[in-house]
Amino acid sequence: MTSLSDIKIAIVDDEPSIVTMLQMVLRREGFQQLYAASTCAEALDLAKREVPDIVLLDIMLPDGSGLELISKLREFGNPHIFFLTAKASDLDVLRGFAMGGDDYITKPFNPLEVAARILARIRRLEPEAPTASPVKGSQPGVFRFGRFAVNEAEGELIVEGQPVPCPAQVFQLLLHFCKFPGIVFSKTQLYDKVWGINGQGDDSTVMVHIRRIRERIEIDPGNPKLLLTVRGLGYKLVKEPQER
Numbered sequence: 001m002t003s004l005s006d007i008k009i010a011i012v013d014d015e016p017s018i019v020t021m022l023q024m025v026l027r028r029e030g031f032q033q034l035y036a037a038s039t040c041a042e043a044l045d046l047a048k049r050e051v052p053d054i055v056l057l058d059i060m061l062p063d064g065s066g067l068e069l070i071s072k073l074r075e076f077g078n079p080h081i082f083f084l085t086a087k088a089s090d091l092d093v094l095r096g097f098a099m100g101g102d103d104y105i106t107k108p109f110n111p112l113e114v115a116a117r118i119l120a121r122i123r124r125l126e127p128e129a130p131t132a133s134p135v136k137g138s139q140p141g142v143f144r145f146g147r148f149a150v151n152e153a154e155g156e157l158i159v160e161g162q163p164v165p166c167p168a169q170v171f172q173l174l175l176h177f178c179k180f181p182g183i184v185f186s187k188t189q190l191y192d193k194v195w196g197i198n199g200q201g202d203d204s205t206v207m208v209h210i211r212r213i214r215e216r217i218e219i220d221p222g223n224p225k226l227l228l229t230v231r232g233l234g235y236k237l238v239k240e241p242q243e244r
Helices: 016-029 040-050 066-076 090-098 111-125 168-179 187-195 203-217
Strands: 008-012 033-037 054-058 080-085 103-106 142-145 148-151 156-159 162-164 227-230 234-237
Touching: 008 016, 008 040, 016 033, 016 111, 033 040, 040 054, 040 066, 054 066, 054 111, 066 080, 080 111, 090 203, 103 111, 111 187, 142 168, 148 168, 156 203, 168 187, 168 203, 168 234, 187 203, 187 234, 203 227
Parallel strands: 008 033, 008 054, 054 080, 080 103
Antiparallel strands: 142 148, 148 156, 156 162, 227 234
8 A cells, every 4th residue: 555654735725713623634644745725826826836745725815826836736746635624515616626726625624434434545546456257358457338438557548539527536436437337326436436525525526527427428428328327326337328
């Protein structure tokens, strides 16, 4: 397992009490490389200098919006973005994910929950023994579903022969479906498996990520044929497109 002492975490928030509290809790969990910034400008300088693995990002900063900061932060790496914000409406959550966030935690929050989500994210990114076999005749770790394929080892999504950018959490959710084709998963099960917080998440988190998968693998995301909604139960990925 990756050593927690090797993981760099940047806390971008203009409230010193929140920064201090998070640093204290995360240090107790074993994280040692903790950095802080209180403005967008400081965050960019920090990202360029340290290239953090995880960014805890407030949306409302003194010199700009954390939402608009994401693309600039990823010019210096591909950190996992956890929004920490008092903006808790469904529209805010959807916009946050649309801009490339990986998780969304509203203020006030329990710092232990933040630490738990970070630890769960790290566990999800660790290599594990395959739980299902790839399609017969394909490369090991490559899952093929008609017009798209997922290469687990290389963290790559290929659609109609072309690589398609895929944020880490979206990729992990799609990979989970690929390993269990035809199985229906509820929103709670998906949150538990992919985010690892024992189902302690809201429906919008899973729904937004389902939409982001469909935008990549479906011909018509509004009329999905591969990643299907099973009314009242959840979602499933099928090997062959289904007429609906």
